[in-house]
Amino acid sequence: MPLAPPTPAERLRAALPTAAVVALIGYALVAGLAWTNPAPSDPAIATFDVPPPPPDRVPVVPKKVATHRPRGAAAPPNLRSQATPIVAPPPIILPPLVPVVAAPVAGRGADPSAGAAERPGPGSGAGGIGNGTGSGGSGDGDGYGDDETPPRLIRGRLKDSDYPDQAAEAGSGGTVSVRYYVEVDGRVTGCRVTHSSGNALLDATTCRLIEKRFRYDPSRDLDGRPVRSIVVVDHDWIVEREPADR
Known part of the structure; x- marks a missing residue:
């Protein structure tokens, strides 16, 4: 069943309460904005006096008093610091050194393992220490090898x-x-005695004078370098006896 539309009188009656509520809210807003805080009833809390700021402090300058004491001379002027005119050069950085294998005794070849050594090795030079008294390549006597010249007494x-x-x-x-x-x-x-003369004084005198007086042109190898050598000699001590008739 369809509803009948409201009449104008019914619409007016429904709008009146709404208009009253809106008017009441507007009045409350206007009254709230116009409200002010009432003055306090206690006069001690209401007002108080703020003290003025203190005046600026004037610095006290001591008064100079004239004196008759003698015054000393002024100090000499101080030194003025100056940069040194010498400038350090930039460092020279050298490449790292590569160790070179070398033998104690130089050889004739260019191979670094061709020199003599104190112990046997893979080189072509002599190895180890010999027990012979000569200077020959493979002998053990007192002679000299083919590559060396004997010492010469000078x-x-x-x-x-x-x-x-x-x-x-x-x-x-x-x-x-x-x-x-x-x-x-x-x-x-x-110097060492290998065969005695039978008299210890003659033996000692022989070695002492030889070490003191004798000088040699030393023995030399094939390259002309001086080398140590051994010399074996005999010396005769002869007593000249005078005839019996004398």
């Missing part, structure tokens, strides 16, 4: 006046065999 000799008085008075004489070293500078060292 200064020094034993004279008749070197005969010890004690041995001469006792009539002692004989042949002394000695062996000594000729160093690379030509000096004599390590």
Whole structure:
């Protein structure tokens, strides 16, 4: 069943309450904006006096008093710091050094393992220490190898006046065999008696004078370098006896 539309009188009655509510809300808003805080009833809380700021403090400048004391001279001027005119050069960085294998004794070849060594090795030079007394390549005698020249005496000799008085008075004489070293500078060292003359004084005098006086042109190898060598010599001490009739 269809509803009948409301009449104008019914519409007016429904709009009146709504208009009243809107008017009441508008009045409340206007009254709230116009409200002010009432003044407090306690006069001690209502107002108070703010003290003025303190005045600016004036610095006190001491008064200079004239004095009659003598014044000293002024200090000399200070040194002025200046940069040094010398400038350090940039560092030179060298490449790392590569170690070179070298032998104690130079050889004739270019192979670094061709020199002599103190112990046997893969090189072509001599290895180890020999036990011979000569300088030959494979011998053990007192001679010299084909690649070396023997030492040559350039200064020094034993004279008749070197005969010890004690041995001469006792009539002692004989042949002394000695062996000594000729160093690379030509000096004599390590003299040793290999066969005695029978008189200890003659033996000691022989070695002492040889080491003191004898100088050599040392032995040299195939390349002309001086090398140490051994010399074996005999010296005769002869006593000259006068005839019995004298």
